[in-house]
Amino acid sequence: MRLRKVPDATFRTRVRDESIEGPNPYRWEEKTTADYFAGKRIVLFSLPGAFTPTCSTYQLPDFEKLYGEFNAEGIDEIYCISVNDAFVMNAWGKTQGIENIKLIPDGSGEFTRKMGMLVAKDNLGFGMRSWRYAAVVNDGVIEQWFKEEGFADNCETDPYGVSSPQNILDNLRAGEAVAA
DSSP: OOOEEOOOOEEEEEEEOTTSOSSOOEEEEEEEHHHHHTTOEEEEEEESOTTOHHIIIIIHHHHHHTHHHHHHTTOOEEEEEESSOHHHHHHHHHHHTOSSSEEEEOTTOHHHHHTTOEEEOGGGTOOEEEOOEEEEEETTEEEEEEEOSOOOTTOSOOOOSTTSHHHHHHHHHHTOOBOO
16 A cells, blocks of 8 residues: 655634624634644545535535544544635534534645545536545545545536445444555
8 A cells, every 4th residue: 555645735714713703703714734634543534515415415414423433443533625615614514513523625626636636527517626535544644545436527426435434434443454
């Protein structure tokens, strides 16, 4: 198995700040790949877009429900990344009632492009988005990789299964390494 590191990127996030008054108590905060991945074993999963059917019905809610089981397998955090801005990701997390999963906005697609997972979804009116994938990342190094089949621009289907939380848990429990 060839080990590779997650790429360096900077993410523009919005974080709650109690010192800000009014109806929108959030401020901009830049986070880096090192901020998210250094010294932790995490599961990263990426999807085409917030508020989309498969992502909202199965993928994000199932990761949230299984969070404790991932912790029991030595996972410190679970991150969901999407080529959406911080406002969209925060609103999506709020409507989904997410408490455990950290939602990372990759608004410009920088991280996704560097991961080699940026695809055109113009056929759906989305523009450039992430292909659906997941990874187990240990201190910035990808140790397991789960990429859905059919990787292509303007793919007519939206495969989901390989990157499901259930499949990743099965692999963690079996101690199986999946080439990155």
